[in-house]
Amino acid sequence: MPDTIKIALLIVVLPLAAWVLGFAHAAFRRRLPACQDWISTVAVGGSMALSLWLFFTKVLPGGGMAAPEVWSCRWFAIGSGANAFILNFDVMVDNLTILMNCVVTIVAFLVHVYSRSYMHDEDRYPRFFLHLSLFTFSMLGLLVTSNLMMLFIFWELVGVCSYFLIGFFFLKKSAGDASKKAFVVNRIGDAFFMAGIFMIGGILSKQWPGEGVLSFQRIWESIALLGQGTGPWIGHETEVALAGVFIFMGCVTKSAQFPLHVWLPDAMEGPTPVSALIHAATMVAAGVYMVARMFPLMAGKGYTSGEFFDSPALWVIAITGGITALMSGTIALVQSDLKKGLAYSTCSQLGYMVMALGVGSMGAGLFHLFTHAFFKACLFLGSGSVIHAVHSQEMKDMGGLKKKMPLTYATFLVSCLAIAGTPLFSGFLSKEAVLGQAAAFGAHHQGVLGWIPFALAAATAFLTAFYMFRLLFLTFHGKPGNQHKFDHAHESPFAMSMPLVVLAILAVIAGGIALPGGLDLGTGHWFQDRVNDKVLVQQAMPESAAFKDMQAHMVHLHEPAHGANAAIASFHEHAHHVHAPVMYMSLAAVIIGIGGAWLLFVRRRHIDLVGGIPPLARYREVLRNLYYVDWFYCQRVVPTGKDIADLAKAFDKHVVDAIVNAVARGGAHVAWFAGRVDAIVVDGAVNGSGASMMALGRFCRGFVNGRIQDYVKYTVWGLGLLLIWAVLAH
Amino acid sequence: MPEIGLNHFLIVSALLFSAGIGVVISRKNAIAVLCGVELILNAAALNFVAFNRYSTPDARLDGQIFTIFIIILAAAEAAVALAILLNLFQQTNTVDVDEADTMKE
Numbered sequence: 001m002p003d004t005i006k007i008a009l010l011i012v013v014l015p016l017a018a019w020v021l022g023f024a025h026a027a028f029r030r031r032l033p034a035c036q037d038w039i040s041t042v043a044v045g046g047s048m049a050l051s052l053w054l055f056f057t058k059v060l061p062g063g064g065m066a067a068p069e070v071w072s073c074r075w076f077a078i079g080s081g082a083n084a085f086i087l088n089f090d091v092m093v094d095n096l097t098i099l100m101n102c103v104v105t106i107v108a109f110l111v112h113v114y115s116r117s118y119m120h121d122e123d124r125y126p127r128f129f130l131h132l133s134l135f136t137f138s139m140l141g142l143l144v145t146s147n148l149m150m151l152f153i154f155w156e157l158v159g160v161c162s163y164f165l166i167g168f169f170f171l172k173k174s175a176g177d178a179s180k181k182a183f184v185v186n187r188i189g190d191a192f193f194m195a196g197i198f199m200i201g202g203i204l205s206k207q208w209p210g211e212g213v214l215s216f217q218r219i220w221e222s223i224a225l226l227g228q229g230t231g232p233w234i235g236h237e238t239e240v241a242l243a244g245v246f247i248f249m250g251c252v253t254k255s256a257q258f259p260l261h262v263w264l265p266d267a268m269e270g271p272t273p274v275s276a277l278i279h280a281a282t283m284v285a286a287g288v289y290m291v292a293r294m295f296p297l298m299a300g301k302g303y304t305s306g307e308f309f310d311s312p313a314l315w316v317i318a319i320t321g322g323i324t325a326l327m328s329g330t331i332a333l334v335q336s337d338l339k340k341g342l343a344y345s346t347c348s349q350l351g352y353m354v355m356a357l358g359v360g361s362m363g364a365g366l367f368h369l370f371t372h373a374f375f376k377a378c379l380f381l382g383s384g385s386v387i388h389a390v391h392s393q394e395m396k397d398m399g400g401l402k403k404k405m406p407l408t409y410a411t412f413l414v415s416c417l418a419i420a421g422t423p424l425f426s427g428f429l430s431k432e433a434v435l436g437q438a439a440a441f442g443a444h445h446q447g448v449l450g451w452i453p454f455a456l457a458a459a460t461a462f463l464t465a466f467y468m469f470r471l472l473f474l475t476f477h478g479k480p481g482n483q484h485k486f487d488h489a490h491e492s493p494f495a496m497s498m499p500l501v502v503l504a505i506l507a508v509i510a511g512g513i514a515l516p517g518g519l520d521l522g523t524g525h526w527f528q529d530r531v532n533d534k535v536l537v538q539q540a541m542p543e544s545a546a547f548k549d550m551q552a553h554m555v556h557l558h559e560p561a562h563g564a565n566a567a568i569a570s571f572h573e574h575a576h577h578v579h580a581p582v583m584y585m586s587l588a589a590v591i592i593g594i595g596g597a598w599l600l601f602v603r604r605r606h607i608d609l610v611g612g613i614p615p616l617a618r619y620r621e622v623l624r625n626l627y628y629v630d631w632f633y634c635q636r637v638v639p640t641g642k643d644i645a646d647l648a649k650a651f652d653k654h655v656v657d658a659i660v661n662a663v664a665r666g667g668a669h670v671a672w673f674a675g676r677v678d679a680i681v682v683d684g685a686v687n688g689s690g691a692s693m694m695a696l697g698r699f700c701r702g703f704v705n706g707r708i709q710d711y712v713k714y715t716v717w718g719l720g721l722l723l724i725w726a727v728l729a730h
Numbered sequence: 731m732p733e734i735g736l737n738h739f740l741i742v743s744a745l746l747f748s749a750g751i752g753v754v755i756s757r758k759n760a761i762a763v764l765c766g767v768e769l770i771l772n773a774a775a776l777n778f779v780a781f782n783r784y785s786t787p788d789a790r791l792d793g794q795i796f797t798i799f800i801i802i803l804a805a806a807e808a809a810v811a812l813a814i815l816l817n818l819f820q821q822t823n824t825v826d827v828d829e830a831d832t833m834k835e
Contacts, residue, residue, distance in 0.1 A: 706831060709763075713755045 004069040007054060008093045008144050011047045011101055015108075015136040018043035022130045036126035040133040041112040047140065048105035054098045064530035067539045068094035070146065072215065085205055088212035092146030094540065095530040096366065100143045100289060103373045104282050106506070108136045110499035111277040114381055117495035118273055118388060128168060128271070135161035139282050143289070148197050148214040151290060155193070155254065158283045159186050165278060166270040178269035185263040189253025196246030199239055200297070207232030216293055220537055223296040224546030227304045237301070244298040244313030248291055248320075255287030255350045258324040262630050264347055268339040272384030275339060280346050280380050281373035288353040288369050291317065292362045295533050299360070304550045306568040309360060309444060318358025318441075322456030325351030327627060329463035333470070334623040337393050338383045341471050345419070346376055348460055355453050356434040359441035363532035364433035370527065371426035371510045375415040378503035382412040385496055386475055389489040390482070395474045399481040404489045407497045409476045411504035416472045418507040420465035420590050426511030428586070433528065435461065435582045436575065443574035444567075461586055465593020473601040739780035746773035760815050760825040767811075768804055775800045 018040045025033045033039065058065050072090040079085055112132060119128050138157035145151050160183075167179030197214065204213035204222055212218065225231025226240065233240050251257065256264035267279045278284070291298065298317060302308035328347035335341035349372050356365035383393075385408040390397050402409045418427035435457055442451035480486035491497065512526050529535070534550060541547040625631055703714065746769055753766030775797040782793025819825050 707828060709755050709827065712751070716751055716755065 001071050002069045004054065004058065004093050005071040005091055007050050008069075008091065008097065008101070011050045011054075011105065012137060012140040012144055014043040014047045014050075015040070015133045015140065019130060019133040019137060022126065022133070032126035032130060034126065036129045037112075037116050040129040041109070041116065043133060044105060044109045044112050044136050047136070048102075048109040051098065051101040051105045054093075055102050059095050059098050059530060064095040064535070065093075065098075065539070067542060068092050068097075068536075070217075070540070072147075072212065074212075075150075082209045084210050085201065086210060086212045087149055088147055088215060089145070089150055090147040090212065090215045091144050092216065092540065093144065094536055096289075096292075096536055097143055099370060099527075099531060101140060103370060104136065104139050104143065107277055107281040107373055107377045107503075108132070108139075110377070110502055111273045111381070114276075114384070114496050114499045115271075115273040117493050118384055119271060122271075124168070128165075131161055131164045131168070132274075132277070135165065135278060135283070139286070142286055146216040146293075147212070148200065148216070148219065148294075151293075152190075152193060152197060152250075155250070155286065155290070156190065158278075158286060159183070159190070159254070162186075162267070162278050162283055165274040166267045168271055168274065169269070172269070175269040178263075178266040182263040182267050185260055186253045189250045189260060192246045193250030196243045196250070199243040199246065203236050203239060204232050217540055219294070220296045220541060221544050221546070223300065224304050224541070224544055226301050228546055240297065240300045241312040244294070244300065244311075245316050247294055248298065248313065248317055251287030251291045251354065252320065253287075254290075255284050255354060256324075256347050257287075257320050257351060257354055258327055259629060261324060261328065261347050262626075262633060265340050265343040265626075268337075268343050272339065272380060272387060275343070276377045276380030276384070279343065280376040284346065284350055285353070285369045285373060288350065288357065288365060291354070291357050292366050292533075295357065295362045296537060298357070304546050306550075306571075309441065309567070309571075314358050314360060316358070318355050318438075318453045321351045321353070321355030321358050322453045323351070324348070325355060325460040326456045326463070327351075329460045329467065331623050331626055332467040333463065334620055336395055338386065338395050338398070338471060338475060339380070339393050341395075341467065342376070342379055342383055345379075345464070345468060345471075348464065349376065349419070352431070352434050352457060352460065355457055356437055359438050359453050361433070361437035361532075362536075363528035364430070364437045366531050367511075367527045368430040368434050371418070371430040371507070374503050374510050375418040375425075375427060375507035378411055378415040378500060378507055379419070381496070381500055381503065382408050382415065383475075385492040385500065388492055388496070390485040392482075392485060395471070395481070397482040397485050398475045399478045400476070400486060401480075401489055402476040404486070405476075405491045407491060408500060411497075411500040412472060412476065414504040415507050416468045419468050420593060421461060421586050422590050423587065425508055427507070429511035431461065432583055432586055435586055436579055439578035439582045440571060440575035443578055444571050458585060458589070461589040462593050465590050466597050469594045469597035470601050473597055477602050736780055736784040739776060739784075743773045743776040743780065746770075746776065758826050758828055760818070760827050760830070761812075763827060764808060764811050764815070768808065771800055771804045 018036075021039055022032050022036045025031075070090070070092045072088045075087045075089045077084040077086050112129070115128065115132070119125055122128070135158060138154050138161055142151055142154035142158060145154065163179050163183045166182050167176050169175040170179070200219060201214050204218060205211070207222075208218070222232050223240075226233040226237075253260045253263075264279060264284065268275055270279070296303045298311065298313040299308035300311045300313065302311065308314065325348045328344045328351060332341050332344035332348065335344060349368070353365045353368045353372070356368060385405065386398060386401060387393055389401070389405060389408075392398070414425070418425035421428045421431040435454070438454035438457050442454045444450065538547045538550050622628070703710070750766045750769030750771075750773060753769060754763050757763055757766065778793040778796045778800070780793075782791070786792070815825055818830055822829060824830075
């Protein structure tokens with residue numbers, strides 16, 4: 001096992017060890033250890049240190065890791081011989097794994113530190129840390145494994161941790177309902193995800209029997225072979241797209257994409273640190289991560305040659321992401337609850353990432369994931385700090401907190417600038433990368449359809465700056481909304497403000513900083529040079545000929561390699577041309593968004609946005625009702641489901657039960673008959689043989705009466721008979 | 731009147747034996763049983779004498795000597811048996827063979 005793998009596995013196992021310790025203590029002592037917070041924090045701190053060490057030794061120097069470290073061991077095999085289905089525990093560590101490990105462990109560590117202060121007076125305080133440790137373990141496991149089935153297992157683990165933590169205040173009915181909602185909605189996507197895995201496993205193992213076909217490398221290779229016109233997918237071209245869409249459905253629920261985003265805003269019932277860790281920075285990004293890992297599958301046949309802009313699965317992904325981004329962005333405009341506003345913002349940003357993947361840029365999508373994790377975690381923890389101070393989540397109770405909570409305000413402002421896409425902040429670089437890709441995609445398609453993702457994303461860019469600054473201004477600027485609460489507000493303790501500061505710094509520098517010494521950190525290139533599909537996938541497939549001449553199509557600012565095919569060349573040409581306009585547009589978005597928010601919410605403090613303007617008021621109702629998606633589910637889908645359930649119940653009762661009962665009655669009759677046969681024939685034979693033996697015994701016993709005279713008598717009879725026989729015989 | 735031969739002796743002997751067996755089987759009195767046994771012994775003795783007379787013409791006396799032994803043996807046996815019976819009678823106040831069944835239990 002290579003050292004890198006050992007370290008990566010140690011990173012995964014440390015939080016698990018914290019969980020096991022707490023669990024064992026609970027098992028033997030009937031309660032969790034009082035120092036569970038320390039155990040969990042130290043464990044995740046260790047993971048963070050190791051992740052950062054990997055980052056500074058492996059990813060940062062040079063161009064990152066030259067090739068991923070892979071290791072695998074067999075977990076189990078179903079069946080035997082050539083037809084066996086093999087499940088391996090595959091581990092792969094590459095640039096992306098290490099970067100994601102850093103994101104998860106840094107945010108998790110800061111959230112642990114923050115929670116020690118934030119959650120301190122809550123009931124079940126140690127249990128909170130126990131759940132956090134389990135979550136951290138599952139999330140890290142999800143990142144290091146390179147087997148789709150193992151990924152699914154960790155996927156479910158993070159899902160169940162999310163369920164535990166959303167419902168942490170389970171005595172509150174709304175929290176219990178929200179956790180159930182999250183769980184049930186996620187099951188829908190998971191069912192599709194599983195179906196996708198089975199499709200891939202089924203088709204690949206037919207061609208490659210007895211091998212671990214669900215490892216990423218095998219799936220990538222199968223796609224490369226498809227591009228060359230051979231391999232397991234030949235004759236199953238439709239299934240490639242179908243499997244891609246099914247697997248994407250897993251992402252739709254986990255990463256809260258339209259139309260299954262409904263669970264994420266409700267998940268804000270959970271404690272605020274949980275919202276920051278799970279429902280902003282890490283778990284919801286797992287869907288994006290998973291789609292990025294499966295990117296070749298989504299791109300399909302044209303993956304290695306670079307001609308995949310018409311891949312149906314990618315179209316689905318791009319449109320879904322775009323719709324989610326715009327829709328959630330608009331809903332965020334009218335939210336009066338600070339955390340709900342942030343939740344819709346998260347949905348919207350996740351839509352961005354998904355859309356970036358859909359328009360064919362894994363690097364841009366993951367870059368936005370990377371930067372978003374820091375500033376969104378900072379925003380959530382900042383909102384937690386405010387909620388801690390005013391004991392309310394409603395923005396009407398806030399306002400004017402700037403002077404009372406300067407540190408929270410400063411970090412919140414930095415993060416808002418980052419998410420809005422202000423230059424010099426990390427969000428600017430990642431958002432510009434996403435928009436640039438979407439624009440190049442539009443230009444490349446040369447039609448109205450191709451511009452749809454970009455149009456959605458660009459509209460969202462304006463909205464993002466606007467609604468984020470609406471939240472900021474309503475919370476920290478203007479007059480206090482509630483004088484009593486304002487008077488009691490105070491800056492949070494150091495344990496809570498320290499994570500905010502660290503995250504705010506990361507929100508600035510995560511995109512890249514200009515460092516002397518030749519490191520290309522001044523732009524987003526440093527990330528995309530290390531994390532893009534060409535680097536990650538090609539490096540992982542050193543022996544596959546199909547990946548040797550793979551086109552460098554998605555490193556959007558790079559010149560294409562000499563001899564690239566026409567589609568690639570054209571795409572790069574477009575990317576080059578749209579680059580500057582997109583940057584001006586995103587600058588305009590920041591200025592207009594922030595300026596508009598300032599006019600509306602600082603000058604006049606319109607909490608109730610667009611109130612009083614009739615046509616807008618009607619639209620506001622639509623937004624307030626969340627585009628009637630929840631209404632549709634509750635009023636249409638659920639009753640229909642109930643009707644179907646009633647129908648099924650009736651069917652069960654009158655048909656299935658009738659059959660079952662008839663069979664049972666028939667069985668009872670047969671059993672009665674068998675019983676009679678037993679009682680009369682079998683028992684009769686048994687008893688009869690017994691009784692006859694008894695009678696024989698009684699008969700024989702009569703001879704042996706102990707009287708010598710009788711014995712002599714028998715002897716004489718016997719002799720007599722012998723005599724008669726002898727006489728007759730001769 | 732035919733000459734008396736071996737068969738006549740054997741018939742008498744068989745009758746004696748049968749009578750003895752009949753007595754041994756049917757009588758309950760132990761002394762009677764002893765008498766039956768004497769009859770059986772005498773039947774055997776008669777056989778010896780008869781076979782000696784008819785099957786060994788060179789006048790050897792093996793059968794007769796055997797018979798004398800049987801008579802002696804019968805006397806000894808009667809003495810022992812009667813002693814047992816006396817003891818039995820003293821113990822149980824009866825000489826009925828069916829009553830002397832204490833070894834059966």
